[in-house]
Amino acid sequence: MKTLLTIILTLLLSLTFAQTNGKVIANNKAVDAKPDIDTVSTTKVELLNSSFDKLVSKLTEDKKETNSIWNTLIPLLIGAGLTLIAQFAIEYWKTNKENESKKREIISKGRARTYLIAQVLKDLAMYKVHKQYYWRASQIEQDGSDSFKKHYEKGQQQRETKVRLDDNIAEYFQLVTEYSIVAKKHDHFKQYFVDIFNYVHPKSSNFSECNTKLELPMELNKEEERLNEEYKKLIELFEKIQSEMK
Secondary structure: OHHHHHHHHHHHHHHHHHHHHHHHHHHHOOOOHHHHHHHHHHHHHHHHHHHHHHHHHHHHHHHHHHHHHHHHHHHHHHHHHHHHHHHHHHHHHHHHHHHHHHHHHHHHHHHHHHHHHHHHHHHHHHHHHHHHHHHHHHHHOOOOHHHHHHHHHHHHHHHHHHHHHHHHHHHHHHHHHHHHHHHOOOOOOHHHHHHHHOOOOOOOOOOOOOOOOOHHHHHHHHHHHHHHHHHHHHHHHHHHHHHHOO
């Protein structure tokens, strides 16, 4: 459309210029009018043809230059596009591979941490039961000072074990959070975290039904088994998390 308008405008300017020159020539000559008219007409045609030829030549050259530029640019653009696509595909593949490797590493660490938590829970159950066991023994024995001392020691070990448990759970939560980020499952394990945080630890029996020192060992084993069975509910929460980390 721009090219067509340019051609029309050039033709109009050429005609105007030719008419102006014709008038000047007619006014300056005092000789016969008919030859002057023929001369003006011939001049108009020559000027018009010359201007048109120049315009066509210029447009043809511009078109050739434009085609030459695009013939160079198009292959370059295609090559650049293919290079970007190839780089994107390679980076995407590398990122996926790194993420899979990272996930496997986290799952492995999570499995080890789950096993450690289960062992700490067994220790916690043992110290809880032994603490109450020695408390009751100190009441039954004639000289219960030694049993009371052991009761105090087991209580101290119970508190230390509880701290170990909390530390291991916190580290496990960190591993699961890292997995959630890598796997893009940000809130997937949120409910498990809430259930573990709100878990109510079972208490040990105080062995008040035991009236002799001979009855205590048997009840001790039973109570320790009961607490371990109760703690399986907590361990199951960690196992469920592990099973959902794939």
